[in-house]
Amino acid sequence: xxxxxxxxxxxxxxxxxxxxxxxxxxxxxxxxxxxxxxxxxxxxxxxxxxxxxxxxxxxxxxxxxxxxxxxxxxxxxxxxxxxxxxxxxxxxxxxxxxxxxxxxxxxxxxxxxxxxxxxxxxxxxxxxxxxxxxxxxxxxxxxxxxxxxxxxxxxxxxxxxxxxxxxxxxxxxxxxxxxxxxxxxxxxxxxxxx
Numbered sequence: 001x002x003x004x005x006x007x008x009x010x011x012x013x014x015x016x017x018x019x020x021x022x023x024x025x026x027x028x029x030x031x032x033x034x035x036x037x038x039x040x041x042x043x044x045x046x047x048x049x050x051x052x053x054x055x056x057x058x059x060x061x062x063x064x065x066x067x068x069x070x071x072x073x074x075x076x077x078x079x080x081x082x083x084x085x086x087x088x089x090x091x092x093x094x095x096x097x098x099x100x101x102x103x104x105x106x107x108x109x110x111x112x113x114x115x116x117x118x119x120x121x122x123x124x125x126x127x128x129x130x131x132x133x134x135x136x137x138x139x140x141x142x143x144x145x146x147x148x149x150x151x152x153x154x155x156x157x158x159x160x161x162x163x164x165x166x167x168x169x170x171x172x173x174x175x176x177x178x179x180x181x182x183x184x185x186x187x188x189x190x191x192x193x194x
Contacts, residue, residue: 042088042155044080044191055080063168065178068123073168077130082191083159092155095192096162098127100144102187109171110142112185121179122171127187130165143187 057078067073111124129137129151137151153160
């Protein structure tokens with residue numbers, strides 16, 4: 001009796017397997033790989049207490065829509081610091097490239113799109129170089145393309161600093177109003193050494 005129950009269960013399992021629909025496959029995805037082959041190894045530090053490689057820009061606070069439209073929205077400075085041991089070699093040139101294909105980059109305006117559940121309509125974030133020491137570079141950065149004139153910092157005492165600033169701008173420069181909402185965004189970058 002015990003043997004016939006096991007045989008019946010095995011036969012039932014085989015029947016279910018035969019009658020069950022074929023294997024299903026979900027849509028594909030993306031795997032991103034980032035890295036660098038170089039003899040220079042510097043760590044990245046944010047300027048406002050960010051974790052390694054994460055820079056927290058000081059909050060813009062609450063900004064009035066009319067300040068965004070008329071260009072008087074506050075500008076916030078931030079820095080990307082690289083440092084390390086003797087492997088962060090002095091006299092090395094450091095360049096930063098924001099990722100051109102990042103989903104938050106508006107390739108038409110060259111600014112960052114706002115993200116979140118309720119982003120402010122018609123508002124974006126413009127990033128510009130903010131290097132006031134030689135070599136001076138305070139030009140706006142057009143995201144979505146390879147920067148033809150990236151900021152350059154030179155490693156001294158095993159560290160270097162890249163200076164930037166950001167501010168809210170209207171998506172359409174001729175806009176007379178923008179909407180209310182959240183003003184959050186982010187972008188990724190790669191550091192190049194030579």
